[in-house]
Amino acid sequence: MNSAAGGEPIIDIVGVNKWFGDFHVLKDINLQVARGEKLVICGPSGSGKSTLIRCINRLEIHQKGRITVDGIELSNDVKRIDQVRREVGMLFQNFNLFPHMTVLENLTLSPVWIRKMPLHAARKLAFQYLERVKIPELADKYPGQCSGGQQQRVAIARCLCMNPKVMLFDEPTSALDPEMIKEVLDVMVDLANSGMTMLCVTHEMGFARTVADRVVFMDAGEIVEENDPETFFNHPRFDRTQLFLSQIISH
Amino acid sequence: MAEEWKAKPALPAPILETGIGGWLARNLFSSPGNSCLTLLGLALLYWSVPPVLHWAVFAANWLGDTRSACDAGLPGVKSGACWVFIKVRLGVFIYGFYPEAERWRVDFTFLLLAANLFPLLAPLLFRSLGRQLLLALVTVFAVLFLYGAVPAGVALVLLFLPVLLVWLSQRVAEFAGGGTFLLPALASCFLGALAAGLFLKLFFAGEAMVPISLFVALLLALLLFTRRLGVTAWRWFLLATLYPLIAWLALLGGAFSLPLVETHFWGGLSLTLVVAGCGMLTALPIGVLLALGRRSQLPVINTLCVSFIEFVRGVPLVSVLFMASVMFPLLLPENVNFDKLLRALVGIAFFYAAYMAEVIRGGLQAIPRGQYEAAEALGWTYWKMMGLIILPQALRLVIPGLANNFLSLLKDTTLVAVIGLLDLLGIAKAAMADVQWLGFTREAYLFAGLVFWVFCFAISRYSVYLEKKYHTSYQ
Numbered sequence: 179m180n181s182a183a184g185g186e187p188i189i190d191i192v193g194v195n196k197w198f199g200d201f202h203v204l205k206d207i208n209l210q211v212a213r214g215e216k217l218v219i220c221g222p223s224g225s226g227k228s229t230l231i232r233c234i235n236r237l238e239i240h241q242k243g244r245i246t247v248d249g250i251e252l253s254n255d256v257k258r259i260d261q262v263r264r265e266v267g268m269l270f271q272n273f274n275l276f277p278h279m280t281v282l283e284n285l286t287l288s289p290v291w292i293r294k295m296p297l298h299a300a301r302k303l304a305f306q307y308l309e310r311v312k313i314p315e316l317a318d319k320y321p322g323q324c325s326g327g328q329q330q331r332v333a334i335a336r337c338l339c340m341n342p343k344v345m346l347f348d349e350p351t352s353a354l355d356p357e358m359i360k361e362v363l364d365v366m367v368d369l370a371n372s373g374m375t376m377l378c379v380t381h382e383m384g385f386a387r388t389v390a391d392r393v394v395f396m397d398a399g400e401i402v403e404e405n406d407p408e409t410f411f412n413h414p415r416f417d418r419t420q421l422f423l424s425q426i427i428s429h
Numbered sequence: 430m431a432e433e434w435k436a437k438p439a440l441p442a443p444i445l446e447t448g449i450g451g452w453l454a455r456n457l458f459s460s461p462g463n464s465c466l467t468l469l470g471l472a473l474l475y476w477s478v479p480p481v482l483h484w485a486v487f488a489a490n491w492l493g494d495t496r497s498a499c500d501a502g503l504p505g506v507k508s509g510a511c512w513v514f515i516k517v518r519l520g521v522f523i524y525g526f527y528p529e530a531e532r533w534r535v536d537f538t539f540l541l542l543a544a545n546l547f548p549l550l551a552p553l554l555f556r557s558l559g560r561q562l563l564l565a566l567v568t569v570f571a572v573l574f575l576y577g578a579v580p581a582g583v584a585l586v587l588l589f590l591p592v593l594l595v596w597l598s599q600r601v602a603e604f605a606g607g608g609t610f611l612l613p614a615l616a617s618c619f620l621g622a623l624a625a626g627l628f629l630k631l632f633f634a635g636e637a638m639v640p641i642s643l644f645v646a647l648l649l650a651l652l653l654f655t656r657r658l659g660v661t662a663w664r665w666f667l668l669a670t671l672y673p674l675i676a677w678l679a680l681l682g683g684a685f686s687l688p689l690v691e692t693h694f695w696g697g698l699s700l701t702l703v704v705a706g707c708g709m710l711t712a713l714p715i716g717v718l719l720a721l722g723r724r725s726q727l728p729v730i731n732t733l734c735v736s737f738i739e740f741v742r743g744v745p746l747v748s749v750l751f752m753a754s755v756m757f758p759l760l761l762p763e764n765v766n767f768d769k770l771l772r773a774l775v776g777i778a779f780f781y782a783a784y785m786a787e788v789i790r791g792g793l794q795a796i797p798r799g800q801y802e803a804a805e806a807l808g809w810t811y812w813k814m815m816g817l818i819i820l821p822q823a824l825r826l827v828i829p830g831l832a833n834n835f836l837s838l839l840k841d842t843t844l845v846a847v848i849g850l851l852d853l854l855g856i857a858k859a860a861m862a863d864v865q866w867l868g869f870t871r872e873a874y875l876f877a878g879l880v881f882w883v884f885c886f887a888i889s890r891y892s893v894y895l896e897k898k899y900h901t902s903y904q
């Protein structure tokens with residue numbers, strides 16, 4: 179289960195480097211994620227966590243190295259980017275629902291226009307996932323009328339409607355109030371139990387402990403260490419990791 | 430045990446807060462200064478309104494249809510305005526010099542426009558398909574009754590086609606089941622266009638063959654390649670393609686046994702509406718493209734759009750019209766004769782497109798980066814994302830700015846006078862110069878102004894309605 183020892187990894191990142199102008203954000207990143215694995219990425223602000231996972235669906239472009247998703251290597255080829263984005267769903271810190279459409283339209287728009295699914299089938303699918311994130315009653319509301327936690331759950335359902343193989347989470351709960359964090363985390367745990375491959379940037383250490391197969395710690399654009407949660411939290415290898423953990427836990 | 434808590438009862442508001450007295454005290458007489466201003470305002474109204482009303486309504490001459498009805502000094506003639514002058518020339522004010530026997534074609538064109546546009550502009554009123562069909566049916570029968578069978582057939586096609594197309598596209602989607610059939614689809618577009626062309630060739634001596642065939646090809650392409658358009662989308666599509674074709678054939682004639690009425694006979698309110706309508710319908714999409722081009726990363730497109738916008742914004746509309754009228758023919762080959770009205774339309778469309786582009790760009794800048802990222806992460810490609818996710822939001826944000834542009838476009842149609850086209854105001858001026866009816870300048874200007882005001886006010890109220898509609902659905 180740990181790392182990519184057995185079977186082909188669904189995500190294979192080899193020697194990736196990225197610069198923003200002169201600023202070296204990602205330094206020689208190597209990371210493999212197996213099918214069905216849950217990976218939590220943590221690290222201090224500005225360490226390049228978001229940039230790393232945004233490279234996986236090409237919202238950012240890496241300049242050196244190789245990223246392969248389910249056997250498709252990312253390049254400037256638009257077709258490949260399209261194929262990869264079909265496999266990969268992404269959740270954002272501030273939800274990014276489309277505010278001019280109802281929740282139901284948010285969910286059906288992409289299956290209908292991108293997947294060319296008939297509308298009635300898309301609606302059925304949408305309600306199925308709304309049930310799963312426990313907010314079927316919000317179907318006709320606009321995102322602006324929903325709470326943050328509800329919006330994030332709608333965003334999860336919107337991703338699921340596209341039937342992705344991998345889901346990327348970029349701090350999905352850090353814009354939420356404490357009681358809403360729980361409702362979103364519950365959905366994420368449920369998703370994890372269903373066998374979805376998940377890469378999750380988060381500071382929710384409780385979630386990391388219970389759900390993650392592996393925790394990756396990044397600092398200054400490098401992967402400092404990666405380990406199973408048990409070892410990671412109780413016996414971190416580097417003093418940098420220890421310092422970060424003590425800071426996070428003291429909060 | 431805890432004590433029971435009871436809310437205090439609500440008391441009626443103090444007298445001065447409510448009712449007419451309260452309103453007056455708060456709004457008109459809240460301080461000595463304000464009281465003075467209120468009285469001054471009342472005095473001003475008293476001094477100005479009654480004389481105007483007296484002139485325009487009570488002492489005005491409404492009856493009769495000759496010059497003598499307004500000749501001061503004759504018995505029964507009052508001292509006020511002479512609306513007989515407007516009444517006698519109403520036909521000219523509306524139709525310009527369009528031959529009287531052919532004026533029904535103008536009526537028909539605008540009736541068709543209204544019937545096509547109404548369900549689009551008031552979607553809440555026409556939410557049920559039944560009402561849309563009822564409106565279409567009533568229109569078709571009215572046209573049949575007023576103008577005969579052929580116009581009614583045209584109305585039938587234009588108004589019922591959207592519903593038919595939705596039904597057809599569902600059948601196509603069921604048949605194709607998600608697969609794509611590029612070659613057969615392209616072939617059917619081509620064959621459809623060919624069939625339409627042949628039909629016209631055989632039965633109508635090939636009149637308007639090229640545009641109609643092109644339209645059929647476009648329609649089939651849309652039907653076969655995007656199987657997800659609703660009635661509203663089809664209506665917009667027909668409004669932008671088939672309707673202009675019909676309007677052009679009906680107004681200009683010279684085909685399908687309609688006598689030719691060249692554009693220099695057009696004039697008055699109908700010309701104003703033709704110019705304004707074409708301007709609005711073409712300037713907005715061109716403006717959208719220019720705005721997108723100006724934000725594009727591609728240097729060639731970006732430079733082209735920026736220089737076009739900056740150039741057009743730097744010159745007055747009058748000179749654009751002159752250029753369109755005088756320069757275009759120099760650039761075109763000798764024998765290509767570009768209609769004068771068409772040149773004015775092109776000039777106005779591009780001029781206002783440049784202004785609208787900047788307004789729309791403002792809206793695009795207000796859309797957060799996250800919207801693009803969410804769409805891209807879901808696999809959206811540029812044009813689909815722009816059309817369905819980004820632009821709908823951006824355009825809603827800039828409704829007030831666009832309404833501004835539409836209003837000034839409508840009023841700037843008066844400038845076509847400089848290239849010799851007589852719009853409503855031009856006709857009014859021409860009417861003043863009539864030796865039979867000298868001295869009624871005030872009436873003519875007032876009438877033209879009032880007509881403009883009615884249309885502008887309608888646009889303005891409509892933009893407010895749109896703003897409210899979208900605002901309430903957001904929060």
Ligand SMILES: Nc1ncnc2c1ncn2[C@@H]1O[C@H](COP(=O)(O)OP(=O)(O)OP(=O)(O)O)[C@@H](O)[C@H]1O
Binds near residue numbers: 221222229
């Ligand atoms: N588009 C950009 N242009 C220039 N610099 C950027 C850009 N995006 C991010 N950076 C910089 O790259 C570094 C890494 O950013 P990133 O967003 O990946 O950090 P992060 O680990 O996700 O931090 P946080 O926890 O605050 O989200 C930061 O120093 C940031 O300032």
Ligand SMILES: [Mg+2]
Binds near residue numbers: 228349
């Ligand atoms: Mg981040």
